[in-house]
Amino acid sequence: MLVDVHAHFYHARTPRADWRERNESRLAAGAKIGITIHVASILGSFGLTSPTYFPSPRDVTAGNDALLALQRAHPDRIRGYVCVNPNYTAHARAEIVRCLDAGMIGIKLAASRRADDPLLDPIASLALERRVPVLQHIWQHRRRDWPGQEASDAVELCTLARRHPDVAFILAHIGGGGDWQHSLHALAEVPNVYVDLSGSGVDGGMLEACVASAGADRLLWGSDITMDTGWAKLRFLETLLSKDEIALVRWKNAARIFPAGSFPSD
Protein backbone atom coordinates (compact mmCIF):
# COMPACT_ATOMS: atom_id res chain seq x y z
CA MET A 1 0.00 0.00 0.00
CA LEU A 2 1.14 3.54 -0.73
CA VAL A 3 -0.50 6.67 0.65
CA ASP A 4 0.27 10.07 -0.87
CA VAL A 5 -0.31 12.47 2.02
CA HIS A 6 0.14 15.60 -0.08
CA ALA A 7 -1.89 15.79 -3.27
CA HIS A 8 -3.93 18.53 -4.92
CA PHE A 9 -6.75 18.52 -7.40
CA TYR A 10 -8.28 21.35 -9.40
CA HIS A 11 -11.84 22.20 -10.32
CA ALA A 12 -13.82 24.29 -12.77
CA ARG A 13 -13.72 27.52 -10.77
CA THR A 14 -9.95 27.99 -10.86
CA PRO A 15 -7.78 29.82 -13.41
CA ARG A 16 -6.71 26.52 -14.93
CA ALA A 17 -8.40 25.70 -18.19
CA ASP A 18 -6.61 22.35 -18.09
CA TRP A 19 -7.95 21.34 -14.68
CA ARG A 20 -9.49 18.11 -15.92
CA GLU A 21 -6.27 17.05 -17.64
CA ARG A 22 -4.23 17.77 -14.51
CA ASN A 23 -6.59 15.73 -12.33
CA GLU A 24 -6.55 12.86 -14.81
CA SER A 25 -2.78 13.06 -15.06
CA ARG A 26 -2.44 12.75 -11.29
CA LEU A 27 -4.61 9.67 -11.18
CA ALA A 28 -2.86 8.09 -14.17
CA ALA A 29 0.60 8.75 -12.73
CA GLY A 30 -0.61 7.50 -9.38
CA ALA A 31 -1.61 4.22 -10.97
CA LYS A 32 1.88 3.86 -12.48
CA ILE A 33 3.59 4.69 -9.21
CA GLY A 34 1.29 2.40 -7.27
CA ILE A 35 -0.43 5.03 -5.14
CA THR A 36 -3.34 3.44 -3.30
CA ILE A 37 -4.84 6.62 -1.86
CA HIS A 38 -4.29 10.30 -2.74
CA VAL A 39 -4.98 12.44 0.33
CA ALA A 40 -5.66 15.76 -1.34
CA SER A 41 -6.68 19.33 -0.73
CA ILE A 42 -8.08 22.13 -2.86
CA LEU A 43 -7.02 25.63 -1.92
CA GLY A 44 -10.19 27.57 -2.65
CA SER A 45 -10.32 28.90 -6.20
CA PHE A 46 -6.52 28.79 -6.62
CA GLY A 47 -6.53 32.51 -7.29
CA LEU A 48 -9.58 32.93 -9.51
CA THR A 49 -11.73 34.87 -7.07
CA SER A 50 -9.48 35.06 -4.00
CA PRO A 51 -5.76 34.38 -3.49
CA THR A 52 -4.60 30.77 -3.30
CA TYR A 53 -3.12 31.22 0.16
CA PHE A 54 -5.76 33.68 1.40
CA PRO A 55 -8.96 32.04 0.16
CA SER A 56 -12.25 33.71 0.94
CA PRO A 57 -14.77 31.70 2.97
CA ARG A 58 -16.91 31.31 -0.14
CA ASP A 59 -13.98 29.93 -2.12
CA VAL A 60 -12.93 27.67 0.76
CA THR A 61 -16.38 26.11 0.77
CA ALA A 62 -16.49 25.78 -3.00
CA GLY A 63 -13.08 24.13 -3.08
CA ASN A 64 -14.00 21.72 -0.33
CA ASP A 65 -17.24 20.91 -2.12
CA ALA A 66 -15.28 20.14 -5.28
CA LEU A 67 -12.99 17.84 -3.33
CA LEU A 68 -15.91 16.08 -1.69
CA ALA A 69 -17.31 15.48 -5.16
CA LEU A 70 -14.00 14.00 -6.27
CA GLN A 71 -13.89 11.83 -3.17
CA ARG A 72 -17.35 10.56 -3.97
CA ALA A 73 -16.39 9.96 -7.61
CA HIS A 74 -13.24 8.03 -6.66
CA PRO A 75 -13.95 6.46 -3.28
CA ASP A 76 -11.25 3.89 -3.86
CA ARG A 77 -8.50 6.42 -4.56
CA ILE A 78 -9.19 9.89 -3.11
CA ARG A 79 -9.49 11.17 0.44
CA GLY A 80 -9.72 14.82 1.44
CA TYR A 81 -8.20 17.37 3.73
CA VAL A 82 -10.65 20.11 4.58
CA CYS A 83 -8.92 23.39 3.71
CA VAL A 84 -9.71 26.37 5.92
CA ASN A 85 -8.65 29.98 6.39
CA PRO A 86 -8.01 30.50 10.15
CA ASN A 87 -8.75 34.22 9.90
CA TYR A 88 -12.45 33.28 9.73
CA THR A 89 -12.62 31.20 12.88
CA ALA A 90 -16.32 30.41 12.94
CA HIS A 91 -16.38 29.51 9.27
CA ALA A 92 -13.22 27.44 9.58
CA ARG A 93 -14.56 25.40 12.49
CA ALA A 94 -17.93 24.91 10.84
CA GLU A 95 -16.25 23.87 7.60
CA ILE A 96 -14.10 21.35 9.42
CA VAL A 97 -17.11 19.77 11.06
CA ARG A 98 -19.09 19.75 7.81
CA CYS A 99 -16.35 18.18 5.72
CA LEU A 100 -15.16 15.65 8.28
CA ASP A 101 -18.75 14.56 8.70
CA ALA A 102 -18.87 14.15 4.93
CA GLY A 103 -15.87 11.85 4.95
CA MET A 104 -12.74 13.95 4.82
CA ILE A 105 -9.90 12.73 7.01
CA GLY A 106 -7.64 15.70 7.82
CA ILE A 107 -7.27 19.47 7.98
CA LYS A 108 -5.18 21.54 5.57
CA LEU A 109 -3.75 24.87 6.66
CA ALA A 110 -2.04 26.73 3.89
CA ALA A 111 -0.54 30.17 4.48
CA SER A 112 -3.32 32.48 5.59
CA ARG A 113 -2.06 32.94 9.15
CA ARG A 114 1.26 32.19 10.84
CA ALA A 115 1.30 28.74 12.43
CA ASP A 116 2.16 29.97 15.91
CA ASP A 117 -0.70 32.49 15.95
CA PRO A 118 -3.38 31.94 18.64
CA LEU A 119 -6.00 31.88 15.88
CA LEU A 120 -4.81 28.38 15.04
CA ASP A 121 -5.60 27.07 18.51
CA PRO A 122 -9.34 26.60 17.94
CA ILE A 123 -8.52 24.61 14.83
CA ALA A 124 -5.96 22.46 16.58
CA SER A 125 -8.45 21.84 19.39
CA LEU A 126 -10.99 20.64 16.87
CA ALA A 127 -8.35 18.41 15.28
CA LEU A 128 -7.80 16.82 18.67
CA GLU A 129 -11.50 16.41 19.26
CA ARG A 130 -12.01 14.75 15.87
CA ARG A 131 -8.67 12.89 15.97
CA VAL A 132 -7.46 14.08 12.57
CA PRO A 133 -4.02 15.36 11.55
CA VAL A 134 -3.26 18.89 10.41
CA LEU A 135 -1.18 19.38 7.26
CA GLN A 136 0.54 22.77 7.54
CA HIS A 137 2.06 24.43 4.46
CA ILE A 138 5.67 25.29 5.30
CA TRP A 139 8.36 27.48 3.80
CA GLN A 140 11.53 25.78 4.99
CA HIS A 141 13.35 28.51 6.94
CA ARG A 142 11.44 31.59 5.95
CA ARG A 143 13.93 34.44 6.15
CA ARG A 144 11.48 37.09 5.05
CA ASP A 145 7.86 37.47 4.02
CA TRP A 146 7.10 36.33 0.51
CA PRO A 147 4.38 37.86 -1.62
CA GLY A 148 1.06 36.10 -1.74
CA GLN A 149 1.36 34.09 1.43
CA GLU A 150 1.81 34.38 5.18
CA ALA A 151 4.05 31.38 5.20
CA SER A 152 5.16 29.58 8.32
CA ASP A 153 8.36 27.72 8.96
CA ALA A 154 9.16 24.71 11.10
CA VAL A 155 9.96 26.74 14.21
CA GLU A 156 6.51 28.30 14.12
CA LEU A 157 4.78 24.98 13.45
CA CYS A 158 6.69 23.40 16.32
CA THR A 159 5.50 26.17 18.63
CA LEU A 160 1.92 25.28 17.76
CA ALA A 161 2.67 21.57 18.06
CA ARG A 162 4.06 22.04 21.57
CA ARG A 163 0.84 23.78 22.58
CA HIS A 164 -1.14 20.81 21.25
CA PRO A 165 1.01 17.76 21.98
CA ASP A 166 -1.76 15.27 21.27
CA VAL A 167 -2.43 16.52 17.74
CA ALA A 168 -0.45 15.12 14.81
CA PHE A 169 0.93 17.92 12.64
CA ILE A 170 2.37 17.26 9.22
CA LEU A 171 5.16 19.58 8.14
CA ALA A 172 4.44 20.01 4.46
CA HIS A 173 6.82 19.35 1.59
CA ILE A 174 10.29 19.17 3.09
CA GLY A 175 11.52 19.35 -0.52
CA GLY A 176 9.22 22.21 -1.40
CA GLY A 177 11.64 25.08 -1.18
CA GLY A 178 13.84 26.69 1.42
CA ASP A 179 16.39 25.36 3.86
CA TRP A 180 15.19 21.91 4.86
CA GLN A 181 18.11 21.47 7.23
CA HIS A 182 16.72 24.32 9.33
CA SER A 183 13.38 22.51 9.54
CA LEU A 184 14.91 19.19 10.47
CA HIS A 185 16.81 20.80 13.34
CA ALA A 186 13.62 22.45 14.57
CA LEU A 187 11.42 19.35 14.63
CA ALA A 188 13.89 16.79 15.91
CA GLU A 189 12.61 17.03 19.49
CA VAL A 190 8.92 17.61 18.73
CA PRO A 191 7.45 14.13 18.40
CA ASN A 192 4.00 15.12 17.17
CA VAL A 193 5.41 16.78 14.03
CA TYR A 194 5.65 14.45 11.04
CA VAL A 195 7.70 15.14 7.91
CA ASP A 196 5.95 15.06 4.55
CA LEU A 197 8.64 14.17 2.00
CA SER A 198 6.95 15.81 -0.98
CA GLY A 199 8.13 18.75 -3.08
CA SER A 200 10.18 19.28 -6.19
CA GLY A 201 13.45 19.30 -4.23
CA VAL A 202 15.45 16.09 -4.55
CA ASP A 203 18.68 17.14 -2.90
CA GLY A 204 21.26 14.47 -2.35
CA GLY A 205 21.50 13.99 1.40
CA MET A 206 18.04 15.34 2.21
CA LEU A 207 16.41 11.96 2.80
CA GLU A 208 19.31 10.69 4.89
CA ALA A 209 18.96 13.83 7.01
CA CYS A 210 15.20 13.30 7.37
CA VAL A 211 15.77 9.78 8.65
CA ALA A 212 18.47 10.97 11.03
CA SER A 213 16.40 13.84 12.45
CA ALA A 214 12.88 12.44 12.58
CA GLY A 215 13.37 8.69 12.24
CA ALA A 216 11.49 6.47 9.81
CA ASP A 217 8.46 6.44 12.10
CA ARG A 218 7.82 10.15 11.54
CA LEU A 219 8.22 10.26 7.76
CA LEU A 220 5.24 10.37 5.40
CA TRP A 221 5.49 9.87 1.67
CA GLY A 222 3.91 12.48 -0.59
CA SER A 223 4.20 14.08 -4.00
CA ASP A 224 2.57 17.55 -4.05
CA ILE A 225 2.69 18.95 -7.60
CA THR A 226 5.69 16.94 -8.85
CA MET A 227 4.98 13.24 -8.80
CA ASP A 228 8.24 12.37 -10.54
CA THR A 229 10.26 13.69 -7.63
CA GLY A 230 8.02 11.84 -5.21
CA TRP A 231 8.58 8.57 -6.99
CA ALA A 232 12.32 9.21 -7.12
CA LYS A 233 12.45 9.75 -3.37
CA LEU A 234 10.49 6.58 -2.78
CA ARG A 235 12.87 4.62 -5.00
CA PHE A 236 15.89 5.98 -3.17
CA LEU A 237 14.35 5.29 0.24
CA GLU A 238 13.77 1.69 -0.80
CA THR A 239 17.56 1.36 -1.04
CA LEU A 240 18.16 3.22 2.21
CA LEU A 241 15.61 1.73 4.62
CA SER A 242 14.72 -1.74 5.80
CA LYS A 243 11.54 -3.42 4.58
CA ASP A 244 9.78 -2.61 7.85
CA GLU A 245 10.92 1.02 7.76
CA ILE A 246 9.83 1.57 4.18
CA ALA A 247 6.38 0.22 5.07
CA LEU A 248 6.17 2.90 7.74
CA VAL A 249 6.94 5.60 5.22
CA ARG A 250 4.70 4.19 2.50
CA TRP A 251 1.57 3.92 4.62
CA LYS A 252 1.84 2.69 8.19
CA ASN A 253 2.72 6.07 9.67
CA ALA A 254 -0.18 7.60 7.77
CA ALA A 255 -2.52 4.89 8.99
CA ARG A 256 -1.45 5.72 12.54
CA ILE A 257 -2.25 9.44 12.41
CA PHE A 258 -5.33 9.51 10.16
CA PRO A 259 -8.65 8.25 11.52
CA ALA A 260 -9.07 4.52 11.70
CA GLY A 261 -10.52 3.08 8.52
CA SER A 262 -9.20 5.86 6.28
CA PHE A 263 -7.29 3.43 4.08
CA PRO A 264 -8.25 0.09 2.55
CA SER A 265 -6.18 -2.28 4.68
CA ASP A 266 -6.30 -0.10 7.74
Add this chain to the structure above:
Amino acid sequence: MRIDCNAFLGAYPWRKVPGTSPDALGQALERTRIDVAWVTHLPSLFWRDPTAGNAWLYETARKDKRLKPVPTVHPGLAQWEQVLGDAATAGAPAIRCDPLYLGLEPTGGEMRVLAAACGAARMPLVLAVRLEDGRQRHPNDHVAELPAAAVRALIRSDADVRLVVTHADRAFIEEVHFGSTPEEARRIWWDISWIWGPPEDHLATLLDTIGAERFVFGTGQPLRLPETSIAKLDLLDVPREQREAIESKNLQELAA
Protein backbone atom coordinates in the same frame (compact mmCIF):
# COMPACT_ATOMS: atom_id res chain seq x y z
CA MET B 1 22.06 2.39 -22.71
CA ARG B 2 21.74 5.39 -20.39
CA ILE B 3 24.12 8.37 -20.44
CA ASP B 4 24.02 11.07 -17.76
CA CYS B 5 25.36 14.32 -19.21
CA ASN B 6 25.07 16.19 -15.92
CA ALA B 7 27.10 14.67 -13.09
CA PHE B 8 29.72 15.97 -10.70
CA LEU B 9 32.57 14.74 -8.56
CA GLY B 10 33.90 16.42 -5.46
CA ALA B 11 32.54 18.50 -2.60
CA TYR B 12 30.00 21.30 -2.85
CA PRO B 13 30.93 24.41 -0.88
CA TRP B 14 27.49 25.42 0.34
CA ARG B 15 26.26 22.33 2.13
CA LYS B 16 27.24 18.79 3.01
CA VAL B 17 26.47 16.47 0.10
CA PRO B 18 27.02 12.73 0.45
CA GLY B 19 28.25 10.59 -2.40
CA THR B 20 30.70 12.98 -4.03
CA SER B 21 33.64 10.59 -4.36
CA PRO B 22 34.34 8.60 -7.53
CA ASP B 23 33.52 5.35 -5.69
CA ALA B 24 30.22 6.72 -4.42
CA LEU B 25 29.29 8.02 -7.85
CA GLY B 26 30.11 4.59 -9.26
CA GLN B 27 27.73 3.02 -6.76
CA ALA B 28 25.01 5.50 -7.70
CA LEU B 29 25.51 4.65 -11.37
CA GLU B 30 25.09 0.97 -10.57
CA ARG B 31 22.03 1.65 -8.43
CA THR B 32 20.33 3.62 -11.18
CA ARG B 33 21.67 1.60 -14.13
CA ILE B 34 23.40 4.55 -15.70
CA ASP B 35 26.09 3.28 -18.05
CA VAL B 36 28.06 6.46 -18.67
CA ALA B 37 28.32 9.77 -16.81
CA TRP B 38 29.74 13.01 -18.12
CA VAL B 39 31.46 14.36 -15.04
CA THR B 40 32.82 17.73 -13.98
CA HIS B 41 34.98 18.51 -10.96
CA LEU B 42 32.48 20.36 -8.77
CA PRO B 43 34.79 22.24 -6.37
CA SER B 44 36.68 23.92 -9.17
CA LEU B 45 33.52 25.63 -10.45
CA PHE B 46 34.05 27.88 -7.45
CA TRP B 47 37.79 28.41 -7.84
CA ARG B 48 39.36 31.52 -9.34
CA ASP B 49 41.10 29.19 -11.76
CA PRO B 50 38.57 26.41 -12.38
CA THR B 51 40.92 24.62 -14.75
CA ALA B 52 43.07 23.60 -11.77
CA GLY B 53 40.66 20.71 -11.17
CA ASN B 54 40.89 19.32 -14.68
CA ALA B 55 44.04 17.24 -14.20
CA TRP B 56 42.44 15.36 -11.30
CA LEU B 57 39.30 14.94 -13.38
CA TYR B 58 41.21 13.40 -16.31
CA GLU B 59 43.13 11.09 -14.00
CA THR B 60 39.96 9.97 -12.22
CA ALA B 61 38.08 9.38 -15.46
CA ARG B 62 40.94 7.28 -16.80
CA LYS B 63 40.40 4.83 -13.92
CA ASP B 64 36.70 4.23 -14.64
CA LYS B 65 35.59 3.80 -18.22
CA ARG B 66 32.05 4.87 -17.29
CA LEU B 67 33.24 8.38 -16.51
CA LYS B 68 33.72 10.86 -19.35
CA PRO B 69 35.47 14.06 -18.29
CA VAL B 70 33.86 17.41 -18.98
CA PRO B 71 36.61 19.85 -18.03
CA THR B 72 35.95 23.44 -17.09
CA VAL B 73 37.29 26.33 -19.13
CA HIS B 74 37.67 29.97 -18.09
CA PRO B 75 37.88 32.11 -21.23
CA GLY B 76 39.15 35.05 -19.23
CA LEU B 77 42.41 33.32 -18.32
CA ALA B 78 45.51 33.33 -20.51
CA GLN B 79 46.01 30.23 -22.64
CA TRP B 80 42.47 29.08 -22.06
CA GLU B 81 42.46 27.64 -25.55
CA GLN B 82 44.73 24.89 -24.27
CA VAL B 83 41.78 23.46 -22.32
CA LEU B 84 40.02 22.75 -25.59
CA GLY B 85 43.08 21.03 -26.96
CA ASP B 86 43.52 18.97 -23.81
CA ALA B 87 39.84 18.05 -23.82
CA ALA B 88 40.03 16.79 -27.38
CA THR B 89 43.16 14.80 -26.60
CA ALA B 90 41.51 13.26 -23.53
CA GLY B 91 38.40 12.29 -25.48
CA ALA B 92 36.15 14.61 -23.52
CA PRO B 93 32.62 14.68 -24.96
CA ALA B 94 32.22 18.36 -24.07
CA ILE B 95 33.64 21.21 -22.01
CA ARG B 96 31.76 23.37 -19.57
CA CYS B 97 31.74 27.01 -18.66
CA ASP B 98 29.31 28.53 -16.19
CA PRO B 99 30.04 32.22 -16.73
CA LEU B 100 28.24 33.61 -13.71
CA TYR B 101 30.11 31.28 -11.36
CA LEU B 102 33.34 32.59 -12.88
CA GLY B 103 32.31 36.22 -12.61
CA LEU B 104 32.00 36.59 -16.37
CA GLU B 105 29.32 38.46 -18.26
CA PRO B 106 27.32 35.59 -19.82
CA THR B 107 27.03 37.34 -23.17
CA GLY B 108 30.30 39.24 -22.96
CA GLY B 109 33.33 39.09 -25.20
CA GLU B 110 35.05 36.20 -23.44
CA MET B 111 31.97 33.97 -23.76
CA ARG B 112 31.49 34.88 -27.41
CA VAL B 113 35.10 34.02 -28.19
CA LEU B 114 34.71 30.76 -26.29
CA ALA B 115 31.54 29.94 -28.22
CA ALA B 116 33.35 30.53 -31.49
CA ALA B 117 36.28 28.36 -30.41
CA CYS B 118 33.96 25.55 -29.36
CA GLY B 119 32.18 25.83 -32.68
CA ALA B 120 35.44 25.65 -34.61
CA ALA B 121 36.67 22.69 -32.53
CA ARG B 122 33.30 20.89 -32.83
CA MET B 123 33.32 20.67 -29.03
CA PRO B 124 29.91 20.99 -27.32
CA LEU B 125 29.73 23.60 -24.56
CA VAL B 126 27.83 22.73 -21.36
CA LEU B 127 26.21 25.43 -19.22
CA ALA B 128 24.00 25.13 -16.14
CA VAL B 129 21.09 27.46 -15.51
CA ARG B 130 21.48 26.83 -11.77
CA LEU B 131 22.84 24.19 -9.45
CA GLU B 132 20.34 24.58 -6.60
CA ASP B 133 16.80 25.80 -6.09
CA GLY B 134 17.05 29.53 -5.50
CA ARG B 135 14.83 29.29 -2.42
CA GLN B 136 17.26 27.17 -0.48
CA ARG B 137 20.65 28.56 -1.34
CA HIS B 138 23.16 29.55 1.30
CA PRO B 139 22.72 33.19 2.38
CA ASN B 140 26.15 34.01 0.99
CA ASP B 141 25.58 32.24 -2.33
CA HIS B 142 24.63 35.18 -4.52
CA VAL B 143 25.51 33.89 -7.99
CA ALA B 144 22.68 34.75 -10.36
CA GLU B 145 20.96 32.13 -12.48
CA LEU B 146 21.90 31.98 -16.15
CA PRO B 147 19.38 34.11 -18.05
CA ALA B 148 17.54 32.66 -21.03
CA ALA B 149 18.63 35.74 -23.00
CA ALA B 150 22.25 34.66 -22.57
CA VAL B 151 21.58 31.29 -24.18
CA ARG B 152 19.82 32.99 -27.08
CA ALA B 153 22.73 35.39 -27.49
CA LEU B 154 25.36 32.64 -27.36
CA ILE B 155 23.66 30.43 -29.91
CA ARG B 156 23.39 33.42 -32.24
CA SER B 157 26.99 34.46 -31.69
CA ASP B 158 28.49 31.61 -33.68
CA ALA B 159 27.01 29.53 -36.45
CA ASP B 160 28.72 26.33 -35.36
CA VAL B 161 28.57 26.38 -31.58
CA ARG B 162 26.49 23.63 -29.96
CA LEU B 163 25.18 24.04 -26.42
CA VAL B 164 24.06 21.54 -23.79
CA VAL B 165 22.03 23.45 -21.21
CA THR B 166 21.37 21.74 -17.88
CA HIS B 167 18.96 22.45 -14.99
CA ALA B 168 16.52 24.44 -17.15
CA ASP B 169 12.80 24.40 -16.54
CA ARG B 170 9.96 24.45 -19.04
CA ALA B 171 9.58 28.24 -19.21
CA PHE B 172 13.29 28.74 -19.81
CA ILE B 173 13.41 26.12 -22.53
CA GLU B 174 10.36 27.46 -24.32
CA GLU B 175 11.67 31.01 -24.19
CA VAL B 176 14.95 30.02 -25.79
CA HIS B 177 13.60 27.48 -28.24
CA PHE B 178 10.82 29.63 -29.66
CA GLY B 179 13.04 32.69 -29.43
CA SER B 180 15.52 31.10 -31.81
CA THR B 181 15.41 30.22 -35.46
CA PRO B 182 14.90 26.52 -36.23
CA GLU B 183 18.55 26.34 -37.26
CA GLU B 184 19.69 27.88 -33.98
CA ALA B 185 17.35 25.72 -31.91
CA ARG B 186 18.77 22.59 -33.55
CA ARG B 187 22.14 23.37 -31.95
CA ILE B 188 20.82 23.34 -28.38
CA TRP B 189 20.23 20.23 -26.26
CA TRP B 190 18.37 20.36 -22.94
CA ASP B 191 18.88 18.00 -20.05
CA ILE B 192 15.66 16.81 -18.41
CA SER B 193 16.75 17.07 -14.78
CA TRP B 194 14.77 20.23 -13.89
CA ILE B 195 11.66 19.64 -16.03
CA TRP B 196 8.52 18.64 -14.15
CA GLY B 197 6.64 15.44 -14.81
CA PRO B 198 2.99 14.76 -13.91
CA PRO B 199 0.55 16.12 -13.02
CA GLU B 200 1.86 19.32 -14.63
CA ASP B 201 3.37 17.23 -17.45
CA HIS B 202 5.94 19.79 -18.54
CA LEU B 203 8.26 17.17 -20.00
CA ALA B 204 5.48 15.50 -21.97
CA THR B 205 4.41 18.90 -23.27
CA LEU B 206 7.94 19.83 -24.36
CA LEU B 207 8.46 16.52 -26.11
CA ASP B 208 5.28 17.23 -28.04
CA THR B 209 5.92 20.89 -28.84
CA ILE B 210 9.69 20.87 -29.32
CA GLY B 211 10.57 17.26 -30.03
CA ALA B 212 12.49 14.47 -28.32
CA GLU B 213 15.56 15.13 -30.44
CA ARG B 214 16.36 18.21 -28.37
CA PHE B 215 16.36 16.48 -24.97
CA VAL B 216 19.06 14.48 -23.23
CA PHE B 217 19.28 12.51 -20.02
CA GLY B 218 20.89 14.36 -17.13
CA THR B 219 20.56 14.17 -13.38
CA GLY B 220 22.66 16.77 -11.57
CA GLN B 221 23.89 14.03 -9.25
CA PRO B 222 25.10 13.90 -6.53
CA LEU B 223 23.56 17.28 -5.72
CA ARG B 224 20.24 15.77 -6.78
CA LEU B 225 18.87 12.24 -6.68
CA PRO B 226 19.52 10.61 -10.07
CA GLU B 227 16.37 8.54 -9.63
CA THR B 228 14.36 11.65 -10.49
CA SER B 229 15.25 11.76 -14.16
CA ILE B 230 14.53 8.05 -14.52
CA ALA B 231 11.16 8.45 -12.80
CA LYS B 232 10.26 11.24 -15.25
CA LEU B 233 10.89 8.91 -18.17
CA ASP B 234 9.05 6.01 -16.52
CA LEU B 235 6.00 8.25 -16.13
CA LEU B 236 5.94 9.19 -19.82
CA ASP B 237 3.97 7.41 -22.48
CA VAL B 238 6.48 7.65 -25.32
CA PRO B 239 7.64 5.19 -27.96
CA ARG B 240 10.78 3.22 -27.11
CA GLU B 241 12.77 5.01 -29.82
CA GLN B 242 12.02 8.37 -28.23
CA ARG B 243 13.13 7.18 -24.85
CA GLU B 244 16.32 5.73 -26.31
CA ALA B 245 17.01 9.01 -28.05
CA ILE B 246 16.69 10.90 -24.79
CA GLU B 247 18.58 8.38 -22.72
CA SER B 248 21.55 7.93 -25.00
CA LYS B 249 21.30 8.39 -28.75
CA ASN B 250 21.00 12.17 -28.84
CA LEU B 251 24.13 12.49 -26.71
CA GLN B 252 25.98 9.86 -28.72
CA GLU B 253 25.25 11.78 -31.90
CA LEU B 254 26.22 15.06 -30.30
CA ALA B 255 29.54 13.72 -29.06
CA ALA B 256 30.38 11.80 -32.25
